[in-house]
Amino acid sequence: MTDEPDDLTGVSRRPVGPGESARAQRSWWDAQADAYLDEHGAFLGDARFVWGPEGLSEADAHLLGDVAGRRVLEVGAGAAQCARWLLAAGAEPVALDLSGAMLRRGHELGVRAGLVVPLVQADAAALPFAAGSFDLACSAYGAVPFVADSAAVMREVARVLRPGGWWVFSVTHPLRWSFPDDPGEAGLVATQPYFDRTPYVEQGPDGVATYVEHHRTIGDRVREVTGAGLQLLDLVEPEWPWDNTRTWGGWSPLRGRVVPGTAIFVCGKPA
Numbered sequence: 001m002t003d004e005p006d007d008l009t010g011v012s013r014r015p016v017g018p019g020e021s022a023r024a025q026r027s028w029w030d031a032q033a034d035a036y037l038d039e040h041g042a043f044l045g046d047a048r049f050v051w052g053p054e055g056l057s058e059a060d061a062h063l064l065g066d067v068a069g070r071r072v073l074e075v076g077a078g079a080a081q082c083a084r085w086l087l088a089a090g091a092e093p094v095a096l097d098l099s100g101a102m103l104r105r106g107h108e109l110g111v112r113a114g115l116v117v118p119l120v121q122a123d124a125a126a127l128p129f130a131a132g133s134f135d136l137a138c139s140a141y142g143a144v145p146f147v148a149d150s151a152a153v154m155r156e157v158a159r160v161l162r163p164g165g166w167w168v169f170s171v172t173h174p175l176r177w178s179f180p181d182d183p184g185e186a187g188l189v190a191t192q193p194y195f196d197r198t199p200y201v202e203q204g205p206d207g208v209a210t211y212v213e214h215h216r217t218i219g220d221r222v223r224e225v226t227g228a229g230l231q232l233l234d235l236v237e238p239e240w241p242w243d244n245t246r247t248w249g250g251w252s253p254l255r256g257r258v259v260p261g262t263a264i265f266v267c268g269k270p271a
């Protein structure tokens with residue numbers, strides 16, 4: 001906070017609509033793409049598919065089943081590391097993200113790795129694809145925690161999946177909402193009501209949001225999935241592995257041993 005009376009810079013909890021939220025995400029991820037990849041690029045790999053800071057990989061977890069020959073949409077792909085892993089595994093991936101800068105980094109990494117995937121810049125809440133275009137859809141912390149209307153994302157993914165298709169997405173475990181985003185001891189003390197869905201907002205001097213996170217309880221997420229006509233097949237809560245000594249923001253070995261950090265929803269569209 002500054003002391004200027006008209007400077008609204010700061011962090012708050014307040015309602016944010018879909019338009020303000022999408023504008024904030026796009027400009028934040030555009031501005032932060034290089035710094036984000038400098039910090040996390042080595043962990044994410046050029047063509048690796050990890051579901052979250054615990055390091056659970058799709059190569060080990062097989063949550064998407066057999067991907068060879070499948071048309072796969074990665075939602076909120078960032079620099080498209082997961083999509084490149086899918087391509088290397090024989091799938092036909094498309095990587096979608098709101099941020100042009102993240103996709104540009106994805107293109108550079110794809111050329112470097114010799115694994116170039118189609119990249120699409122669009123909002124996850126309005127997918128530019130025909131109904132039934134994909135066999136599978138996936139998202140590793142992409143878009144879902146960042147959109148004001150995550151129910152719309154569920155409906156859109158359900159629409160573009162073929163009957164019998166699967167949608168697997170990971171998000172920050174909803175329980176984490178109650179705790180400060182601190183990798184140390186302070187991050188183990190609940191300070192925020194789990195049931196308060198008011199978004200976390202960082203805003204600039206004009207009071208306009210520059211970064212937003214939206215909370216849903218586990219029950220909310222289940223209802224958004226089933227409300228879109230999908231079935232919830234599994235809910236995976238990866239445990240923190242003993243050999244992961246890495247801290248990622250508020251995710252750390254210390255907290256990971258006590259509180260779940262990631263929730264992975266495995267969903268299917270009825271055949």
Ligand SMILES: C[S@@+](CC[C@H](N)C(=O)[O-])C[C@H]1O[C@@H](n2cnc3c(N)ncnc32)[C@H](O)[C@@H]1O
Pocket residue numbers: 022025026029044075076077078079080082096097098099102122123124125139140141142143146147
């Ligand atoms: C934490 S990154 C996840 C990407 C990748 N799996 C990773 O771990 O780096 C979140 C991504 O979601 C994207 N995103 C945020 N809101 C979005 C939206 N409404 N539609 C599509 N992508 C969005 C951001 O641009 C960003 O690239």
